[in-house]
Amino acid sequence: MLEPNLVFRLVAFMSLISSCFTSIVQSACNRGCDLALGSYYTGPSNDVFSIAEYINTDASKILKYNQDTIPNVQSFVRINVPFSCDCIDGEFLGHVFNYDLTSGDTYETIAQQSYSNLTTADWIQRFNTYDSDRLPDTGNVNVTVNCSCGNRKISKDYGLFLTYPLWPEETLDSISSAANLSSELIRSYNPDATFSQGSGLIYIPWRG
Ligand SMILES: *[C@@H]1O[C@H](CO)[C@@H](O)[C@H](O)[C@H]1NC(C)=O
Numbered sequence: 054m055l056e057p058n059l060v061f062r063l064v065a066f067m068s069l070i071s072s073c074f075t076s077i078v079q080s081a082c083n084r085g086c087d088l089a090l091g092s093y094y095t096g097p098s099n100d101v102f103s104i105a106e107y108i109n110t111d112a113s114k115i116l117k118y119n120q121d122t123i124p125n126v127q128s129f130v131r132i133n134v135p136f137s138c139d140c141i142d143g144e145f146l147g148h149v150f151n152y153d154l155t156s157g158d159t160y161e162t163i164a165q166q167s168y169s170n171l172t173t174a175d176w177i178q179r180f181n182t183y184d185s186d187r188l189p190d191t192g193n194v195n196v197t198v199n200c201s202c203g204n205r206k207i208s209k210d211y212g213l214f215l216t217y218p219l220w221p222e223e224t225l226d227s228i229s230s231a232a233n234l235s236s237e238l239i240r241s242y243n244p245d246a247t248f249s250q251g252s253g254l255i256y257i258p259w260r261g
């Protein structure tokens with residue numbers, strides 16, 4: 054027969070173990086990182102000031118991460134936009150931007166134009182109460198963009214990651230030579246990605 058004190062300690066120990074276990078199982082992240090980058094295609098009409106507004110930051114902060122394109126962000130180029138990468142609801146790493154609605158917006162135009170495919174209409178909708186085809190003309194919506202803080206199991210050398218929307222015609226090879234990184238390294242951070250699918254997000258380690 055076990056003495057009561059020992060039984061108590063055993064029960065306490067087991068419930069401690071099981072609560073550790075459930076919290077590991079339940080939360081996919083427990084913290085984020087101060088900085089992540091997003092690859093933003095300027096298109097024909099987005100200037101650095103409108104982009105800064107979408108990204109809830111200052112134009113000067115964006116220019117800091119795009120030294121090659123100073124003093125003005127050109128049309129039809131990919132630039133890097135900085136934001137903090139947060140652990141959202143313990144579930145995933147992302148950043149929730151605050152977007153000011155204008156008349157005619159849909160979740161799709163917001164995702165594809167204002168946020169340059171860094172997110173999708175479905176993913177935006179998830180974090181808002183409005184119906185997709187009934188957005189008001191004013192007010193704001195939450196725009197969630199996924200990000201990465203790296204993985205110490207893969208490498209400790211990379212702490213900064215670029216959220217990169219894939220384009221048609223791109224391949225793992227074209228992306229890795231543009232980033233001057235090995236294909237193996239990029240694949241290791243994106244084990245489930247189909248690099249040639251022409252859409253979707255990957256995470257590219259970034260010098261910095
Ligand atoms: C986003 O993706 C859509 C559909 O593939 C495409 O038409 C649009 O040009 C893309 N937007 C940007 C800014 O690349």
Ligand SMILES: *[C@@H]1O[C@H](CO)[C@@H](O)[C@H](O)[C@H]1NC(C)=O
Nearest residue numbers: 145171172173176199253254
């Ligand atoms: C963001 O990440 C979540 C969790 O991994 C995933 O379910 C979602 O599809 C991702 N969103 C986009 C736009 O890739």
Ligand SMILES: *[C@@H]1O[C@H](CO)[C@@H](O)[C@H](O)[C@H]1NC(C)=O
Nearest residue numbers: 149180181182183193194195
């Ligand atoms: C945006 O997210 C916040 C915090 O979760 C929530 O209170 C708010 O209702 C959301 N906005 C919309 C338009 O759903």
Ligand SMILES: *[C@@H]1O[C@H](CO)[C@@H](O)[C@H](O)[C@H]1NC(C)=O
Nearest residue numbers: 229230231232233234235260
């Ligand atoms: C690419 O990376 C290699 C090795 O890491 C380096 O020697 C080379 O200078 C880099 N090239 C560019 C254009 O950054």
